[in-house]
Amino acid sequence: MSPLQTPSQTVGPFFKPALIRSGNESLVTSNSRGERITIEGRILDGDAAGISDAMIELWQANADGRYDHPDDLQEKLIDPEFHGFGRAATDELGRFRFHTIKPGSATGPGNLLHAPHINVSIFARGLLKRLVTRIYFPGEQLNATDPVLNTVAPGRRSTLIARIENADQPGILRFDIVLQGENETVFFDV
Amino acid sequence: MNSPNGYRRESSGGHPPYDNPAYASTHKRAPRNAPVRLEHTLSEITGPRFAGDLPAPGEDDLTHFDGGEALGERIIVTGRVLDEDGRAIPHTVIEIWQANAAGRYAHAEDRHEAPLDPYFAGIGRVITDTQGAYRFMTVKPGAYPWRNHHNAWRPNHIHFSLFGPSFATRLITQMYFPGDPLLDLDPIFNSVPDRSARERLIAKFDIEVTIPEYALGYRFDFVIRGREATPTPG
Numbered sequence: 063m064s065p066l067q068t069p070s071q072t073v074g075p076f077f078k079p080a081l082i083r084s085g086n087e088s089l090v091t092s093n094s095r096g097e098r099i100t101i102e103g104r105i106l107d108g109d110a111a112g113i114s115d116a117m118i119e120l121w122q123a124n125a126d127g128r129y130d131h132p133d134d135l136q137e138k139l140i141d142p143e144f145h146g147f148g149r150a151a152t153d154e155l156g157r158f159r160f161h162t163i164k165p166g167s168a169t170g171p172g173n174l175l176h177a178p179h180i181n182v183s184i185f186a187r188g189l190l191k192r193l194v195t196r197i198y199f200p201g202e203q204l205n206a207t208d209p210v211l212n213t214v215a216p217g218r219r220s221t222l223i224a225r226i227e228n229a230d231q232p233g234i235l236r237f238d239i240v241l242q243g244e245n246e247t248v249f250f251d252v
Numbered sequence: 253m254n255s256p257n258g259y260r261r262e263s264s265g266g267h268p269p270y271d272n273p274a275y276a277s278t279h280k281r282a283p284r285n286a287p288v289r290l291e292h293t294l295s296e297i298t299g300p301r302f303a304g305d306l307p308a309p310g311e312d313d314l315t316h317f318d319g320g321e322a323l324g325e326r327i328i329v330t331g332r333v334l335d336e337d338g339r340a341i342p343h344t345v346i347e348i349w350q351a352n353a354a355g356r357y358a359h360a361e362d363r364h365e366a367p368l369d370p371y372f373a374g375i376g377r378v379i380t381d382t383q384g385a386y387r388f389m390t391v392k393p394g395a396y397p398w399r400n401h402h403n404a405w406r407p408n409h410i411h412f413s414l415f416g417p418s419f420a421t422r423l424i425t426q427m428y429f430p431g432d433p434l435l436d437l438d439p440i441f442n443s444v445p446d447r448s449a450r451e452r453l454i455a456k457f458d459i460e461v462t463i464p465e466y467a468l469g470y471r472f473d474f475v476i477r478g479r480e481a482t483p484t485p486g
């Protein structure tokens with residue numbers, strides 16, 4: 063008989079000493095290829111209160127759109143200075159911040175170019191399994207044809223697109239994650 | 253370009269729903285909209301590996317810390333990481349955290365009035381070998397109260413975080429101990445709908461793993477999602 067999946071359980075409130083290491087919120091070294099960006103935001107609950115005990119993980123392609131993984135068969139360059147994984151906890155106000163690069167476009171089946179995006183996992187007390195969402199980029203032409211973005215109801219797509227809050231600082235992107243209620247972020251069943 | 257196959261989905265009844273009336277912290281945190289099903293793309297079939305940041309010697313022994321030895325009942329926990337086809341998952345990192353023998357976490361936010369143990373941090377890491385096997389030593393964690401409802405107590409448990417080969421296989425879970433009377437009363441354990449799935453979260457005592465005169469042995473396997481038999485569509 064084949065073994066059966068181990069069920070998910072909540073990360074609980076006490077994970078930080080085990081899972082959070084200073085520096086993991088930065089995905090880049092000084093030699094990573096690509097355009098530097100900062101992603102910052104808050105995680106909010108159904109009362110619009112910040113969640114202070116959440117963990118966020120990012121997984122993304124490098125500047126050429128290549129994932130650092132053997133199952134990515136695209137003929138694109140690996141960047142030895144960029145592995146694409148980051149992790150951070152929220153602070154007492156529910157804020158998080160990552161330093162990374164803007165990913166390139168990955169090529170899907172049929173040579174369809176996917177819009178640049180960052181894959182996000184969210185864990186917290188009260189979440190019995192992780193939530194998954196994606197961060198897309200504002201003003202990207204490929205957003206219009208991205209196969210995942212197009213499965214989302216048009217009225218909710220904006221929850222997946224980061225914002226530039228200050229035109230003088232286009233490298234700082236804002237992405238709030240609303241777990242519940244009005245403007246609830248779109249989450250994916252992967 | 254052809255992509256490798258995607259991963260199988262969550263087994264139905266085998267995982268908790270987000271919204272669980274008995275677990276108060278879900279009330280304001282569970283999304284109201286159903287998640288949007290996403291066909292697996294390169295983003296989901298690839299995933300992080302722990303390049304350059306692998307567990308160091310000693311991270312598999314939680315019983316020694318800061319020059320001293322932790323109080324409590326020493327235990328060995330061992331098992332394998334497998335996928336649904338029974339394939340071993342080698343070289344995957346497992347992160348471990350738990351309360352001390354008195355039921356207290358070495359964490360600033362844990363206000364339970366049970367003693368801290370200066371020689372127990374409750375944190376470990378291991379990596380599976382080529383057969384998908386892992387093993388670590390710790391002390392059995394104590395039960396602890398929480399404020400979910402009147403007289404609420406968490407059963408003895410150890411927290412685990414593992415990645416597997418892809419973004420799709422990411423898993424955070426908890427392992428419980430056989431015969432614990434608190435299991436039937438625990439909303440988190442009982443959030444898994446199927447009884448047989450819940451029971452997969454309970455380790456098995458194993459006299460063969462037990463070290464004479466030293467530590468009790470428990471077996472616990474992790475089973476992560478297997479691959480789809482056919483290639484992912486668009």
Ligand SMILES: [Fe+2]
Binds near residue numbers: 076351
């Ligand atoms: Fe716990």
